[in-house]
Amino acid sequence: MTRLILLFGSALLAFPQPKSVDWAQIDKETLAHFSALVRINSTDPGGSEKPVVDYLKAVLDREGIESKIFTRTNLADPSIVRPNLVARIKGNGKKRPLLIVGHTDTVNVDAKKWTHGPFSAHREGGYVYGRGTVDDKDNLAAALMSILLVKRQGVALDRDLIFLAEAGEEGNTSIGIAFLVNEHFPDIEAEFCLAEGGSVARERGKVKFVSVQTTEKIPRGVKLVASGVAGHGSVPLRSNPVTHIAKAVAKVSEWQPPMRLNDTTRTYFERLAGISTPEEKERYNGLLNPEKTDAVQEYFAVNEPRHNSMIRTSISPNIIQAGYRFNVIPSSAEASLDIRALPDEDMTKFYETLKSVINDPVIKLVPQTGSARPGAPPSALNNEAFRAIESVAKRHYDGVAVLPTMSTGATDMAFLRAKGVQCYGIGPAIDVEDGPKGFGAHSDQERILESSLYQFVKFHHELVIELAAAK
Numbered sequence: 042m043t044r045l046i047l048l049f050g051s052a053l054l055a056f057p058q059p060k061s062v063d064w065a066q067i068d069k070e071t072l073a074h075f076s077a078l079v080r081i082n083s084t085d086p087g088g089s090e091k092p093v094v095d096y097l098k099a100v101l102d103r104e105g106i107e108s109k110i111f112t113r114t115n116l117a118d119p120s121i122v123r124p125n126l127v128a129r130i131k132g133n134g135k136k137r138p139l140l141i142v143g144h145t146d147t148v149n150v151d152a153k154k155w156t157h158g159p160f161s162a163h164r165e166g167g168y169v170y171g172r173g174t175v176d177d178k179d180n181l182a183a184a185l186m187s188i189l190l191v192k193r194q195g196v197a198l199d200r201d202l203i204f205l206a207e208a209g210e211e212g213n214t215s216i217g218i219a220f221l222v223n224e225h226f227p228d229i230e231a232e233f234c235l236a237e238g239g240s241v242a243r244e245r246g247k248v249k250f251v252s253v254q255t256t257e258k259i260p261r262g263v264k265l266v267a268s269g270v271a272g273h274g275s276v277p278l279r280s281n282p283v284t285h286i287a288k289a290v291a292k293v294s295e296w297q298p299p300m301r302l303n304d305t306t307r308t309y310f311e312r313l314a315g316i317s318t319p320e321e322k323e324r325y326n327g328l329l330n331p332e333k334t335d336a337v338q339e340y341f342a343v344n345e346p347r348h349n350s351m352i353r354t355s356i357s358p359n360i361i362q363a364g365y366r367f368n369v370i371p372s373s374a375e376a377s378l379d380i381r382a383l384p385d386e387d388m389t390k391f392y393e394t395l396k397s398v399i400n401d402p403v404i405k406l407v408p409q410t411g412s413a414r415p416g417a418p419p420s421a422l423n424n425e426a427f428r429a430i431e432s433v434a435k436r437h438y439d440g441v442a443v444l445p446t447m448s449t450g451a452t453d454m455a456f457l458r459a460k461g462v463q464c465y466g467i468g469p470a471i472d473v474e475d476g477p478k479g480f481g482a483h484s485d486q487e488r489i490l491e492s493s494l495y496q497f498v499k500f501h502h503e504l505v506i507e508l509a510a511a512k
């Protein structure tokens with residue numbers, strides 16, 4: 042108790058750092074755990090999450106933190122074992138739990154393209170290289186360090202702290218988050234969740250803004266299918282499925298589904314305007330101005346495609362399949378559309394509208410249901426969790442703006458949000474120049490700034506204390 046009073050007493054005066062933490066020592070420990078995690082090949086496909094879980098369990102056991110392992114049995118192949126780990130430190134139950142998440146799998150690698158081995162955790166020029174260094178072994182290591190520190194400091198908690206190391210995020214949610222949510226939800230149920238999906242943007246070595254993921258678009262694929270009568274290519278037919286598919290794809294591509302902002306994207310553009318050049322500011326502010334919005338949206342479509350995707354349900358035709366030789370009119374043709382829906386999109390209505398845009402009875406619309414992810418409302422911007430993230434971020438990152446963001450891609454938080462958990466994606470500082478230079482997540486030279494990893498651990502820990510420590 043005394044320690045906590047000291048902790049919060051000092052918080053009022055300066056950057057709050059628990060007195061009992063020797064951060065230089067914690068940095069060393071962070072690097073040791075992080076490097077060990079990166080050295081494990083947990084690629085999907087090719088590697089396994091099990092050694093990661095074994096490693097984490099051993100670390101937690103040593104500290105007296107109990108953990109549970111949940112593994113979905115693979116009936117087709119029992120030799121495949123892809124475990125998830127859940128550890129919990131109990132609080133006094135005044136508030137509902139806080140869940141901190143990292144995923145243990147990574148995307149696979151083409152090892153010969155790597156200058157430093159993908160599982161080397163090679164240190165050079167202030168960076169650590171390796172698969173997963175920014176997706177998601179950084180969050181995994183930070184969440185691990187957070188729960189270790191809470192335990193060691195004996196912090197009294199107003200809510201349970203739950204650490205989840207989940208498998209299968211990159212391509213197989215059925216053994217990871219979907220399995221946990223469907224079959225073990227009481228073990229991970231929480232009021233708030235912190236996971237991947239956010240970052241701290243650095244440009245030319247200077248922190249520009251902190252982004253916090255509060256919602257995401259939902260992937261919804263659809264196939265357009267045209268059927269007709271096969272025939273000789275020397276006698277063109279009006280019913281040729283290739284012609285029908287080509288026209289349908291052209292119409293879909295010309296169509297812009299209507300712009301619709303939510304709390305997250307509205308706040309995002311407002312705050313982005315606040316830290317932009319005068320020209321950009323005028324543009325971002327013009328988005329909601331009826332006289333300027335068309336021009337701004339067109340500018341986005343040409344120059345800022347990610348922003349264009351953030352303001353509407355988007356459609357990208359990515360596969361066309363038809364025909365097998367030049368003198369045969371085929372009897373069918375197909376196009377696959379990658380639809381990324383706004384979180385609140387009514388897909389039944391959307392498909393109806395899409396049909397009327399295509400306006401061709403020959404074209405059948407076949408929604409792809411294989412990887413169905415749940416839609417959910419954005420997490421709130423006016424609750425205890427978001428306020429805590431904002432204030433801790435401002436303390437750690439030079440008082441820069443905190444931008445709530447909607448990912449155009451998907452994360453496992455969609456499953457948790459659909460169960461009512463308020464989820465926030467956070468992450469370490471990344472140089473915006475790094476991605477285009479080929480050092481980003483999923484690249485062949487994935488890397489993290491060592492100093493940024495250490496700072497992220499401090500940030501993560503302080504956020505956990507702010508949200509969970511007894512007050």
Ligand SMILES: [Zn+2]
Pocket residue numbers: 144176177210237
């Ligand atoms: Zn990830």
